[in-house]
Amino acid sequence: MSKKIILLLIDSFMPHVLQEAREKGLVPALSFLMEKGAYWDNCVTVFPTMSATVDASLVTGEYPEKHGVQGLIWYHRPEERVVNYINGSKSVWRIGVSKCTKDALIEVNETHLSQDVTTVFEELTRRGKTSASFNFSVHRGPCRYRLRKPGILKLILAGLSFERMVSGPEICTIGRFIDSEFLRSFPWKWSHSIFQKYGLNDWFAIDATCRLVKENKLPDLTVVYLPNMDYAYHRKPDQGPQILAKVDRGIQRLLDSFGGGEEAIRQCRFIVVGDHGQTKIGAEVEANIDIPQHFVGMKMAEMKEIKPDSDDVVICNNERMCYFYPLKEGVQEETIKRLLRDSRIDVLAWKERGGVRVRRGEQELFFAPGNKIADEYGRMWNTEGDLSLIDARQKEEGGSVFIAFGDYPDLFSRLYGALYAREGDVIVATAAHGCEFFTPDDPVHRGGASHGSLHALDSFVGLIITGETKExxxxxxxxxxxxxxxQQLT
Incomplete structure (x- = not known):
């Protein structure tokens, strides 16, 4: 009989931080799990390296061109509006708190996530298995839940109707926002308060999982999202090991709820993984790539209301990556021309002939799905141009020639996935090391850390699986x- 699985997704779980924390003896729970299985420091996330897109890829097993969740902030061209899954308080207020809340709690699962893909929760139900999701943003499943407005949000979201229900697995919570039998019997704690994001924190999710353990109600799969590492690391990246130590204490509490680590791994297989890394951002003003300065004389759309007849371009800032959606003929060419002048832009790419054109300075590369050469992950491509632009090269091994990636892991699939997640013209730009994009009202992390790009620092995450081998x-x-x-549950 297969073991039950507990998947812990630690936001911003970075290999170099884990290594330093282990050397200092700060993470005994994570160290225990590593010793009881296999650990990889080269697990590649998807692009953009932002939580909503990553969550969608994790639960569907697909890149964004299949599941459709293009980023944390993106332009919904058919509806002529910007989607923001709650990133940046000023930006959320500008677009509308009710609109952003509706997108984050309902639309991402019910409309934005493609109906052509299935989630792990849906698949398990079809196979006669059960599952739970604690604070995971993408949780489409077989059951229907009513949403609620906790605390003061009853006033802030007074104009938002929660008549529509949201789907999820047999047990599902998004902090205090889902009205379920499980949550109604959950005793109130400080971690449920407005000061702790109404349960969208590590303590709430760990408490919920511990309760299932103690009541002997663990389903076959339990997915647990732990966001606190990300919250703190953005502000204080130099304290990464100490921040991870706090996350580790929560994991230890979960192991103790079984009666100890040995009993926990006897009953369950644990998967611990990150969603993305982070890159330190310089404290100097130049570390911010000021987007409005690049578009002087052009009409940038206002986030609150897009006007395709008069606006030139919609800009969706995802921290260390940015989407540019041209609305008129000639705008794409002008946007590319202007952005190419800035040496702080690392990778600039757009759709072309069913593939992707990449530029940096005078260097160019084109790639598209094809049959000429495989990359190191086994996907076939046609390529033209300079692979060194993306720190890639052709490599021969065992009689086979393939494309090996360096500082931009799995770039072809990840960049193609982001550009083709939605129909219509779109340009992608990523920031060079130590930089991020600046647009009014969006988060700024000068002197802190940020993510979103294709670079390895944003893209490699740690992966631990107990009872598994490195092979x-x-x-x-x-x-x-x-x-x-x-595979493990069937």
Whole structure:
């Protein structure tokens, strides 16, 4: 009989931070789990390296061109509006708190996530298995839940109707926002308060999981999202090991709820993974790539209301990456021309002939799905141009020639996935090391840390699987975990 699985997704779980924390003896729970299985420091996430897109890829096993969740902030062209899954208080207020809340709690699962893909929760139900999701943003499943407005949000969201229900697995919570039998009987704690994001924190999610353990009600799969590492690391990246130590204490509490670590791994297989890394941002003004300065004389759309007849371009800032959606003929060419002048832009790419054109300075590369050469992850491509632009090269091994990636892991699939997640013209720009994009009202992390780009620092995350061997994955990816889980539970 297969073991039950507990998947812990630690936001901003970075290999170099884990290594330093282990050397200092700060993470005994994570160290225990590593010793009881296999650990990889090269698990590749998807792009943009932002939570909503990563969550969608993890639960569907697909890149964004299949699941449709293009970023944390993106332009919904058919509806002529910007989607923001709650990133940046000023930006959320500008677009509308009710609109952003509705997108984050309902639309991401019910309309934005493609109906052509299935989630791990849906697949398990079809196979007669059960599952739970604690604070995971993408949780589409077989059951229907009513949403609620906790505390003062009853006033702030007075104009938002929660008549529509949201789907999820057999047990599901998004902090205090889902009205379920499980949550109604959950005793109130400080971690449920407005000061702790109404339960969208590590303590709430760990408490919920511990309760299932103690009541002997663990389903076959329990997915647990732990966001506190990300919250703190953005502000204080130099304290990464100490921040991870706090996360570790929560994991230790979960292990103790079984009666100790040995009993926990006897009953369950644990998967611990990150969603993205982070890159330190310089404290100097130049560390912010000021987007409005690049568009003087052009009409940038206002986030609150897009006017395709008069606006030139919609700009969606995802911290260390940015989407540019041209609305008129000639705007794409002008946007590319202006952005190419800035040496702080690392990768600039757009759709072309069913593939992707990449530029940096005078360097160019084109790639598209094809049949000429495989990359190191086994996907076939046609390529033209300079692979060194993306720190890639052709490599021969065992009689086979393939494309090996360096500082931009799995770039072809990840960049293609982001650009083709939605129909219509779109340009992607990523920031060079130490930089992020600046637009009014969006978060700024000068002197702190940020993410979103294709670079390895944003893209490699740690992966721990108990009871597993290193040989299971040569080059693990977030998109591999759904199929792995289904294999283990059937």
């Amino acid at each position: 299971r994955f040569a080059r693990p990816r977030i998109v591999d975990l759904k199929s792995y889980i289904l």
